[in-house]
Amino acid sequence: MKAKTDFHMLSFRPLIGKLRDIARQPYADITAHAADRWEVAPGNEVYVPPAIFLPNQLDKIAGTEFGTKSDVLSAFRGDFTHQAKPTMGYRIKDVDLVDGILYAAGAQRHLRPRQNKALTYRRPSESMNATMYESWIGNRWFGSWLGVDVIAYLLTETVDHPPVTTAPEIAGHTPRYEELLRITPRRVQNMHFDELILFDDFPNNSGKTARGWEMRKRLMNRRDPAPIPGVFILRGTTGDMRLLANETELAENFARDYGFKIINPMDMTVDEIVIICANAQVVAGVEGSHLEHGLAVMPAKSTLFVIQPPDRVVATLKQETDRQDRRFAMVVGDGTQDNFTADWTDIQRTMDMVAVQ
Numbered sequence: 001m002k003a004k005t006d007f008h009m010l011s012f013r014p015l016i017g018k019l020r021d022i023a024r025q026p027y028a029d030i031t032a033h034a035a036d037r038w039e040v041a042p043g044n045e046v047y048v049p050p051a052i053f054l055p056n057q058l059d060k061i062a063g064t065e066f067g068t069k070s071d072v073l074s075a076f077r078g079d080f081t082h083q084a085k086p087t088m089g090y091r092i093k094d095v096d097l098v099d100g101i102l103y104a105a106g107a108q109r110h111l112r113p114r115q116n117k118a119l120t121y122r123r124p125s126e127s128m129n130a131t132m133y134e135s136w137i138g139n140r141w142f143g144s145w146l147g148v149d150v151i152a153y154l155l156t157e158t159v160d161h162p163p164v165t166t167a168p169e170i171a172g173h174t175p176r177y178e179e180l181l182r183i184t185p186r187r188v189q190n191m192h193f194d195e196l197i198l199f200d201d202f203p204n205n206s207g208k209t210a211r212g213w214e215m216r217k218r219l220m221n222r223r224d225p226a227p228i229p230g231v232f233i234l235r236g237t238t239g240d241m242r243l244l245a246n247e248t249e250l251a252e253n254f255a256r257d258y259g260f261k262i263i264n265p266m267d268m269t270v271d272e273i274v275i276i277c278a279n280a281q282v283v284a285g286v287e288g289s290h291l292e293h294g295l296a297v298m299p300a301k302s303t304l305f306v307i308q309p310p311d312r313v314v315a316t317l318k319q320e321t322d323r324q325d326r327r328f329a330m331v332v333g334d335g336t337q338d339n340f341t342a343d344w345t346d347i348q349r350t351m352d353m354v355a356v357q
Contacts, residue, residue: 041207143289230282
């Protein structure tokens, strides 16, 4: 690391961005100004399998998130192929990281909400070369950190610049996940990057699939627990509100009728969660970040069983199960995300479908 000689200079990049907003002129992502770009992993043809659900479930969907209703329905219906794009790497020069935003030339990328609304900033006094793997959604939701940013981190191991992140050290499950996954970034806030490497890692190509299995291998840490029928992961009132009013009753029914284990990840260590979920044939629960504990280590051909409120149905987790050769089953409940229920008979009938597929 070295001190910059122009640290006293003011930058008007936030003002330029504000003027673009006022003029309704979208600014480019900073990768548009890359001095170098390369293909990290090739694209390939991908088959999207149908989800497992009862005939009336799609009709119950009243609202979707992270995609239009048409896109979500298409993902659930599946049975088509598409061309996954390649994973790309970008080397960008003269980048400022200030208040959670990356600035380069006339472009910017937001990593987290701004704390300071000033239209200028003093350019950072320190500089370095680095690689960054974090995303806005990974900084917003734990599940996106574990399901998106962690897999992207594995790409930083292939380049010569050290990894950095704006994420602070926090309590909970994150430190142990980082330890098992050998995630060791430098944590920075304001920094100038002479060179910054970024990746476009959203395509679910075969390279990303391989990194998903490498992630599982590291988390297993040479452990091989015995297979179990399934796990119900409780959500309760954690995270964004998605209150399944009869969650406890449904979990107990899964345990009684199918031999599932019931776990509350908030009361468990990462190692305890991994041992239980690693060879579960089904992982079930309300849609949300907590299900990523199971997705991180579920075996191939296993099933993620998701219970969704009708006004907030998403297909994000299905994209992960498709990529890693797992199955996706779902039931849409009744009510709203603030208070909804799911019918046990619908769940039983869907579980019958899981058993024969």
